[in-house]
Amino acid sequence: MSGRRPEFLAHEQMRALYLQAPISNLTVLAISALYFFVLHSRLETSPLLGWTLTMWSVAGYRLWLWSRWKQHAAEASPSAWLRRYRNASLAVGCSWSLVLLMLGDMEDQVVVASLFMLVLGVTSSAVAILSSHLPSFVLYVYPQLFMMALILMTKEPHELRWLALAICIYALMLTLFARNADRLFRDHVHLGTWNQELVARLNAENLRREEVIRERTEALTATNASLQAEIMEREKAETALREQGRSLRHLADHDPLTGLPNRLLMLDRLGHAIHHAHRAGSGVAVLFLDLDHFKEINDSLGHTTGDQLLKAVSGRLLNSLREGDTVARLGGDEFVVIVEDARSVADVTSIAEMILNAFNDPLELDSGDICITPSIGVSLYPEDGADTETLLRNADAAMYRAKADGRRAYRFYTADMTERARERLEIETALRRALAEHELRLVFQPQIDLRSGRLMGAEVLVRWLHPTAGLLLPGRFIAVAESTGQIEQIGGWVLEEACRDLKRWERAGFGGIRLGVNVSGRQVLHGNLVETVQGALERSGCRPESLEIEITEGFLIRGPDTSRSILERIRDMGVGIAIDDFGTGYSSLSYLKQFPISRIKIDRAFVRDISLDVNDQAIVRAIIALGRSLGLKVIAEGVETAEQLALLTECGCNEAQGYLFSEPLTASVFLDYWNRQARPL
Numbered sequence: 001m002s003g004r005r006p007e008f009l010a011h012e013q014m015r016a017l018y019l020q021a022p023i024s025n026l027t028v029l030a031i032s033a034l035y036f037f038v039l040h041s042r043l044e045t046s047p048l049l050g051w052t053l054t055m056w057s058v059a060g061y062r063l064w065l066w067s068r069w070k071q072h073a074a075e076a077s078p079s080a081w082l083r084r085y086r087n088a089s090l091a092v093g094c095s096w097s098l099v100l101l102m103l104g105d106m107e108d109q110v111v112v113a114s115l116f117m118l119v120l121g122v123t124s125s126a127v128a129i130l131s132s133h134l135p136s137f138v139l140y141v142y143p144q145l146f147m148m149a150l151i152l153m154t155k156e157p158h159e160l161r162w163l164a165l166a167i168c169i170y171a172l173m174l175t176l177f178a179r180n181a182d183r184l185f186r187d188h189v190h191l192g193t194w195n196q197e198l199v200a201r202l203n204a205e206n207l208r209r210e211e212v213i214r215e216r217t218e219a220l221t222a223t224n225a226s227l228q229a230e231i232m233e234r235e236k237a238e239t240a241l242r243e244q245g246r247s248l249r250h251l252a253d254h255d256p257l258t259g260l261p262n263r264l265l266m267l268d269r270l271g272h273a274i275h276h277a278h279r280a281g282s283g284v285a286v287l288f289l290d291l292d293h294f295k296e297i298n299d300s301l302g303h304t305t306g307d308q309l310l311k312a313v314s315g316r317l318l319n320s321l322r323e324g325d326t327v328a329r330l331g332g333d334e335f336v337v338i339v340e341d342a343r344s345v346a347d348v349t350s351i352a353e354m355i356l357n358a359f360n361d362p363l364e365l366d367s368g369d370i371c372i373t374p375s376i377g378v379s380l381y382p383e384d385g386a387d388t389e390t391l392l393r394n395a396d397a398a399m400y401r402a403k404a405d406g407r408r409a410y411r412f413y414t415a416d417m418t419e420r421a422r423e424r425l426e427i428e429t430a431l432r433r434a435l436a437e438h439e440l441r442l443v444f445q446p447q448i449d450l451r452s453g454r455l456m457g458a459e460v461l462v463r464w465l466h467p468t469a470g471l472l473l474p475g476r477f478i479a480v481a482e483s484t485g486q487i488e489q490i491g492g493w494v495l496e497e498a499c500r501d502l503k504r505w506e507r508a509g510f511g512g513i514r515l516g517v518n519v520s521g522r523q524v525l526h527g528n529l530v531e532t533v534q535g536a537l538e539r540s541g542c543r544p545e546s547l548e549i550e551i552t553e554g555f556l557i558r559g560p561d562t563s564r565s566i567l568e569r570i571r572d573m574g575v576g577i578a579i580d581d582f583g584t585g586y587s588s589l590s591y592l593k594q595f596p597i598s599r600i601k602i603d604r605a606f607v608r609d610i611s612l613d614v615n616d617q618a619i620v621r622a623i624i625a626l627g628r629s630l631g632l633k634v635i636a637e638g639v640e641t642a643e644q645l646a647l648l649t650e651c652g653c654n655e656a657q658g659y660l661f662s663e664p665l666t667a668s669v670f671l672d673y674w675n676r677q678a679r680p681l
């Protein structure tokens with residue numbers, strides 16, 4: 001703005017001059033007209049008219065300038081407009097001085113003085129009208145005043161010169177007034193300019209501040225938005241963390257497969273239930289469930305099916321129980337049900353029965369329907385234990401009793417079960433040592449051809465010469481070995497040992513018999529049975545035909561697919577395959593055709609009452625007939641009496657074994673027995 005000050009000053013001067021123009025010039029027109037009127041009778045007309053016209057012309061020109069300026073101020077710069085007006089003012093000022101010249105010779109001194117006075121008045125008015133532009137003022141006023149002073153200087157009387165001096169002083173005074181007015185005007189303009197600058201600066205400052213405020217507001221809004229976003233992010237992260245925490249907690253105390261509470265949560269709930277029952281004087285029942293033959297199903301049908309089965313079992317359990325009861329999975333095929341507020345044994349009995357009944361129908365899995373049953377052990381608070389550990393241990397012991405009693409059953413805990421459970425644990429521990437310490441022994445039970453009475457072979461049976469408990473029968477340890485997996489090692493050892501004995505006997509001149517070795521289902525599915533059998537044959541040098549493996553009927557029913565191909569490979573080696581305990585399972589005829597079986601062993605339960613129970617006799621006859629029609633040999637086990645033998649012979653049974661012929665014998669005694677075999681029965 002300061003750079004524009006001179007320009008602005010010129011602009012303001014122009015405005016001040018031109019705004020006064022109409023009044024001053026109309027006044028000039030009017031006064032010059034009055035002069036003409038006053039003087040035309042006293043002066044010569046032509047010069048007076050000439051002067052009047054001149055006055056009118058220059059005043060008219062200034063009016064014209066004013067109207068041009070009004071309409072087209074922008075067409076020229078303020079300085080140009082000022083120059084034009086200055087020149088016009090000079091013309092007007094000179095014109096006024098001309099009239100003074102004309103008055104110089106007039107005799108009417110009063111009129112002359114009056115007119116001089118009027119001119120003086122006109123010049124003084126210039127202070128107000130033209131002082132804003134000093135050049136215009138000077139060029140307007142000085143011609144008149146100098147003309148007046150000149151005239152007075154040249155006129156008589158002599159004293160008029162003093163008036164001329166007065167005129168000069170007057171001119172000086174007017175100039176000083178005009179200069180002061182000009183200064184005031186300039187100050188006013190400067191003040192205005194300054195004010196404008198100030199206002200402009202203030203406006204600029206305001207604008208700048210507004211801009212700063214706007215920018216800061218924007219920045220704040222952006223920060224706010226990012227804070228908001230950050231808060232949302234954090235909230236999201238916290239929610240995710242909470243979720244994660246929840247799912248971690250859920251993972252920590254739930255079984256990932258079935259979604260049921262795991263051992264940890266079950267123990268916690270059982271603890272609470274005991275605490276509550278203690279205060280309320282009520283009872284708690286713990287039902288320990290183990291699925292029958294789950295391992296075999298899992299091994300034969302694959303783990304995916306096993307997992308599906310466990311899920312389906314957990315669904316059945318949940319459906320068969322009240323909402324308040326806890327169903328937990330401990331791992332594997334073990335489940336625990338906690339029944340709070342168990343009021344009576346009858347209540348718990350009906351719950352256990354309900355659970356058993358829930359498994360009457362097969363479970364529908366992707367691979368097909370599967371029948372599975374649980375064995376259930378029950379312990380009660382406070383009768384069977386006051387803490388979680390004891391209650392669980394006792395329910396577990398009761399579950400083992402249910403298993404031992406034929407499975408698909410429930411048993412309530414009794415004190416003697418603890419003893420059994422302890423024994424089982426001892427056996428499990430001692431078995432680990434038994435093989436390494438050579439505590440296992442083989443015995444051989446002769447198998448006799450019923451037609452000729454000749455020794456055809458022997459069933460190999462294992463015994464455990466326990467360092468403290470003495471000779472233990474398989475019934476004491478095979479089930480434990482099966483459940484722990486030790487059976488694979490034991491079974492392998494039995495096979496090796498049996499083949500070695502057979503070969504030794506052959507070398508000693510006792511050849512031509514067959515040895516039947518019991519093989520557990522677990523060995524078939526887990527224990528590389530094919531390789532074990534092959535290895536045992538190769539290492540001993542036995543002929544495959546002199547070896548027969550015995551598989552229980554129950555196993556064949558439960559795990560058909562995998563086991564069939566394994567058994568086929570064994571059959572292809574030339575090794576015989578016998579079905580043990582035939583008749584105790586489903587005795588499905590279809591698997592007889594499916595499996596590469598060479599012999600059926602009639603379970604001794606049928607043989608025992610064959611002479612007393614017509615049903616058993618009928619079953620035995622049917623089994624023998626079935627075997628014949630399928631081209632299989634049939635052997636009866638557990639033959640104890642001559643009557644049983646006679647009936648079996650009459651039914652067409654091929655072979656038999658049992659106490660009637662011989663108990664299981666040690667190797668050396670068996671060789672003696674064999675020696676005596678020369679004599680037919």
Ligand SMILES: Nc1nc2c(ncn2[C@@H]2O[C@@H]3COP(=O)(O)O[C@H]4[C@@H](O)[C@H](n5cnc6c(=O)[nH]c(N)nc65)O[C@@H]4COP(=O)(O)O[C@H]3[C@H]2O)c(=O)[nH]1
Nearest residue numbers: 461462473474475494518519520638639640657658659664
């Ligand atoms: N009441 C009666 N019993 C008789 C008679 N004749 C023989 N026995 C017994 O009946 C069982 C026959 O064996 P199993 O049915 O294969 O039943 C066997 C077999 O399933 C299993 N086992 C024995 N040794 C082995 C083995 O090395 N491996 C496997 N996996 N299981 C074996 O143990 C079961 C029991 O074997 P053991 O106690 O030796 O019992 C033997 C034998 O001593 C008789 O006339 N009357």
